[in-house]
Amino acid sequence: MDRMVYTALSGLRGQMAAQASIANNIANASTTGFKADRTAFQTMMLKGGGALESRAVNSEEVLDADRASGPIQSTGRALDVAVTGDAWIAVQAPDGSEAYTRRGDLRITDTGVLETGDGFPVIGSGGPITVPPAQKVSFSEDGSIAIIPIGAEPGAPPQVIDKLKLANPQGSNTVKGLDNLLRVKGGGVLPEDVEAKVATGSLEGSNVNLTQALVDMIENQRSYEVQANLLKEAKSMDESSASLMRMPG
Helix, strand or coil, X not given: CHHHHHHHHHHHHHHHHHHHHHHHHHHCCCCXXXXXXXXEEEEEEEEECCEEEEEEEEEEEEEEECCCCCCEEECCXXXXXXXXXXXXXXXXXXXXXXXXXXXXXXXXXCCCEEECCCCCEEEECCEECECCXXXXXXXXXXXXXXXXXXXXXXCCCCEEEEECCEECCCCCCEEECCXXXXXXXXXXXXXXXXXXXXXXXXXXXXXXXXXXXXXXXHHHHHHHHHHHHHXXXXXXXXXXXXXXXXXXX
């Protein structure tokens, strides 16, 4: 009986985690560069009665993200870049470590730091990129950043100041965090992908499929109801057993 209750409770926890993941995907369907959370069933090994036994538990948790590219839309904004292919833009996470994003709505802060639309400093060849005061800032296809300095003579050629670090996670063990950043599992950094390209004046949208997300939410709700009914059945069986064990008055 206890095992039946544990199985049901484990299933309920998993379905709740999956529902939160689906809700997060729906909420970020229009977020630039967002990658949909992905869920999967797992089998757990439980120790009981002094021996190991295999039991299938409805344990569902967010494991990773859907790496598929989102739609690329032209914006015409000079600081917007969309990475083509499988590469990601390297950024500095809040803890100072290197992480990766597909969000390319870049901006320059008052102190000259180049950062993403959600506030993460963008990493170049020597760390976070700082852009000097300039009349114009532009990106090349390979991610190079060029500026025309303030006070430059008319017709002066742009000066390359740095280059976006574009890294490819293929072949590396990476995971997506709750902040929508990709990280190397266990620490470390990804090597630069010298063949990676960016489309300037464009942004990659979210890869969330709203129709599929709604279907997943309905199916998950039904699974949750199954686990809840299992708990009710366990309670009913327990009450029946207790009734049989009562001594006649």
